[in-house]
Amino acid sequence: MAERLVTFADKSGDAASASTASYQLLALPPALLKQLSSSSPDDSLAPLEIRGDPSDSAVLVTATQTYSIRGVQNSNSLCICASGNGKGKGRRKWFVGGDGGSDGTMEVEEDDADGGPARKKPRTNAIEIEAVLHETLEVVPTVARVDKLDGLLQGAEFTGDSAEDDKVQVSHPTFNSLRSHIPASDAEIRDALSRKRVITLDGCLRPLPPSFLAQILPSVLSSLPLPPALAHSNGAMRKTDKGKAKDVKPVVEGAVWTDAEEQDLLDSLDAVDCGNEEVARQVLGWFGSETEGGRKRWKLDAAKLVKELGVVLLAEGGFGQQQIDPFVAKWKDSAGGFAPLCKLSLLAGIHLHRPPPISTIQYLPPSSLSPDPAARFAELFSLKPRWLESEMGLFIDDLTGGDKKKRDALVLKFVRKVREKETVWWTPRNLWT
Template sequence: MVIRDQVKEILELVPAVPRVHKLAHSLRGREYEGPEEESQIDIPKFTLQNAKEEVQASDVELMQGLKEARILNINGELRPISQVYLASILELILNLLVSLSLPPNAVSVETLTSVLADEHEVPRPVSTQVMAWFGEIRGGKWNMDVKEMVMEAGLGILRNHKDEPVEKEVLLAKWASIVGDTFENSISLDLLAGNYLLTPGNAPTLSYFPRSSLPVDPSARFRDLFLTRTRWKVEDITPFLSDIAVDTKERDKLLLKYARGVTDAGGLWYTARAQYSA
């Protein structure tokens, strides 16, 4: 036996967050707002193969990332769907489920996509992909994910209040109006965690503050968070870390590195370890 070398370090494989966020830059200016503007985009196509080459992720992670980022595949081209257009489609779907008496756990894909196409000019490839984002399609039937649908409906309202906060009760009332009596009981602010800042008071208000707009680099992420608020309750800050930490263990490591825990009569708060200035 001949010893050729000695191991001097141990490499440990650990889970990593897929870098799907990199697609945002490549897909800028390609937003899909409906069939009437399909021929107006005069730039080279960005395909699934382009995405695979750019993003360090497995096929499964990439497809999940495209789903979470609401990116359509239109004739082989990747296009982020307009938030306004998506909100419109979801409201149409919720209304049609009631008007056509379709059970949310066994919706005929053919029936729903036909009505959306014929009466509302929503292309079938678009409506089918949107349905797949918010549920499971199997055997021609769509089992709607009520939680995801209700959450997106709430985000559609919240996005209009980035600069002008909305009272909590007003938002909840609008939200209930959109989802209707059938799904009103599924409404919960927990569904919008990581997308808003809550200002307490006699009439609490919410401002749109999505984690997707924050830097992916942990150091820059914490800098922006502590520039926004000098101290955070643990339950308020953790939703803004879920997309940069693969699990709670990794999240706690980030908190130990970039934040300092302080306990007072109001409970546990996190403040910045470094001094930041706007």
């Protein structure tokens, strides 16, 4: 067996001769590795980017997915080595198979100054260790954390055309100025901006506050023709009020599509101080799409509009409890002919309903709860000491991104299941430290 002289690189010596290279192993999941392998050098966007403010845990993002970065300690050590021959100390070299060395390896020198071919000479029996690695970085898919959006967009609200005319011109955040501060991919940030009802006006991001949405949504609904099923339901309701009919069947749940001419919709928005067509079309785009044909028309989901109206009315009341009967009455009155769609089931996952004798409703979107699982469960159990799985599940799904295994792991850690007759309740698990 060939002998080797092993030494460690001198990091405290001459800066010109000492190696300044640093190393870190990064383990990639198969899906990400495949994406990197298939990307071409001509791609306009970098395939990977590390994001997050100094106060955040750094994440690795692609165009559509966020990955958390975690360190894994290795039981074995990996040595990064370079050959040492006394000349050019610290210079890293690489080796190929050959016949010049005693162990069948050769040292490859750079080309001659005269442009001649690379010279080969036997490798010396010395190895210099530049670094010893004990940790590997792993990246795993994670849920995007977009909870900082509200704070970053504060003060940029769009509240109508007249407010814009009176407002002093100030600079507002743009997507490019925002994206580097949010530990999430571009696609996930855009999806969050849409959910938070943020429009783009003159290149700037402008959230629409609930008070403004509560004005424009009833106007849009009033300009939509009623589908036959709803018109029949409204007629049956009127008969019930007169005592001529009973047991009216509820309308079918799900999307309720109806269409209207674009100009009629734009006029309805202009009547409530939203005459900017750029803003109006983005608002309509949240609830439907343009239809093909000669005259411009929009096909909109009335159920989605009614749900959004209920959400903004809840949000206007803050995070405290509201009496449920006055809330539902106001919701139906604002929905007009679409009042039969005003069902609390539309608001599942964003409200907490306390049945009689309390009979209150509370605005509770998951975005208002802590992103930390332990804190999230503590908050939920402080609101209600026990939950049905179908209820609490709606408030923890965003922690796992819909991954059933991750959800089951969280439930096992923080929840105790208690069976009462045919009902299984989720109660808090006492964790002793």
